[in-house]
Amino acid sequence: MDRRLRHIALLRCFDAAARHQSYSLAADELSITQAAVSQQIRNLEEHFQVKLFSRQGRSMGLTKQGNTLAESVAKAFSELSSGFDRIQTEPENGLLTVTASPSFCSRWLVPRLWKFSAVHPDIQVRAVASAQYEDVRHSDIDVAIRQGEKVIDNVHQETLFIDPVFPICSPKVYEDHKLTCPERISQCWLVEAIGVGRDGFSWNDWFKLAKVDIDPTYFKWMEVTTWEMGINAVLSGHGVFLTAGSMAQDLIDSGALIKPFDIQIEPGLKFSLLYDEESPRITRVKVFTEWLKEELSAKKKPDDKSGFKRTHT
Structure with missing residues (x-):
C-alpha cells in the first residue's frame, strides 16, 4: 500500500x-x-x-x-x-428513479404507473424522459428502459420485449383513402420517425415486406423525431405513420387509430432493461422490474408473439 x-x-x-x-x-x-x-x-x-x-x-x-x-x-x-x-442496502420503501425514451415514457410507462402505485404505495417512482444511455452505476438513475441494440458493460441488461413495427392511421384516413390493399398506402402522406433505433424500420423496409413496388420520388413525406410526434400527426388525420406497437396499442384498442394491415416488421424494435445489481436500492428495483414484466405480459395473447394484441386486419 x-x-x-x-x-x-x-x-x-x-x-x-x-x-x-x-x-x-x-x-x-x-x-x-x-x-x-x-x-x-x-x-x-x-x-x-x-x-x-x-x-x-x-x-x-x-x-x-x-x-x-x-x-x-x-x-x-x-x-x-x-x-x-x-454495501448498505436500502429498504423496499422509498424513491425509485426510472428513465426511458420520451415517447415510451409518455405513451406507455407514465399512463400505467398508477397501477404500480396502487400495489406499492410506499415506493415513489420518478419518471425521467431521456434519449441517452444514462450510467445506472454512477448516477441517481435506478432503472433504465432503452430501445436499440447497444450493449452496456458492468450492469444487468436483458431484453424486456421486442416490438413489431407497423402502419397506423386515423379511421378517417382509412375510409377516405380506401386502404384495402398495401399499395394504396403509397398514395397517403407518409410519416416516419427518424433517429435512434430506427435502422431497419423505415417505410422502404415496410413496402419491401409488403411486396409493393414504390417510386420514392412520388411520396408525400413528413419526418418527425419521436414516436409521439408521429402518433399525434396521424391522430389529427395527417397521413399514415410507421410505429412500434407499444406506442400506439391503447389507441388502437380504443378505436382512435387503426392498424390497416396485418403486415409488420418483425422481430421488430428491441427494448432493454438495465439496472445495477449492486445498487443500494436493489430491493425496490426488483419490485419494480417484476411489476414491469407482469404489466407487459398482461398485454400478450397466445397467438401473438409480438407481445401486443392485433386488433385490426
Whole structure:
C-alpha cells in the first residue's frame, strides 16, 4: 500500500478547505477549530513539500498543485461514498428513479404507473424522459428502459420485449383513402420517425415486406423525431405513420387509430432493461422490474408473439 495514504485524515481536512476555499468554513464542517485546520494543512504541505493554498487578500485560494490534488481527492472520496452506498442496502420503501425514451415514457410507462402505485404505495417512482444511455452505476438513475441494440458493460441488461413495427392511421384516413390493399398506402402522406433505433424500420423496409413496388420520388413525406410526434400527426388525420406497437396499442384498442394491415416488421424494435445489481436500492428495483414484466405480459395473447394484441386486419 502507498505509505502516503496514512495521511487520509489530513486529506479529509484538505478536501473540506478546498471545497469551501476557507479554513473557517472547513472548521465548521468538521467541528474543529480553524487553528486545527490550519495546522493539518501545514502538516500536509510539509510532508509533500508543496504549497497547497495561497492567501489572496483576506481569502485563501488553491495553488496549481493544490487544485490538482483537490480534484483527485474529491474523486477518491466520491468513489468511497459510492462503495459505502453499495454495501448498505436500502429498504423496499422509498424513491425509485426510472428513465426511458420520451415517447415510451409518455405513451406507455407514465399512463400505467398508477397501477404500480396502487400495489406499492410506499415506493415513489420518478419518471425521467431521456434519449441517452444514462450510467445506472454512477448516477441517481435506478432503472433504465432503452430501445436499440447497444450493449452496456458492468450492469444487468436483458431484453424486456421486442416490438413489431407497423402502419397506423386515423379511421378517417382509412375510409377516405380506401386502404384495402398495401399499395394504396403509397398514395397517403407518409410519416416516419427518424433517429435512434430506427435502422431497419423505415417505410422502404415496410413496402419491401409488403411486396409493393414504390417510386420514392412520388411520396408525400413528413419526418418527425419521436414516436409521439408521429402518433399525434396521424391522430389529427395527417397521413399514415410507421410505429412500434407499444406506442400506439391503447389507441388502437380504443378505436382512435387503426392498424390497416396485418403486415409488420418483425422481430421488430428491441427494448432493454438495465439496472445495477449492486445498487443500494436493489430491493425496490426488483419490485419494480417484476411489476414491469407482469404489466407487459398482461398485454400478450397466445397467438401473438409480438407481445401486443392485433386488433385490426
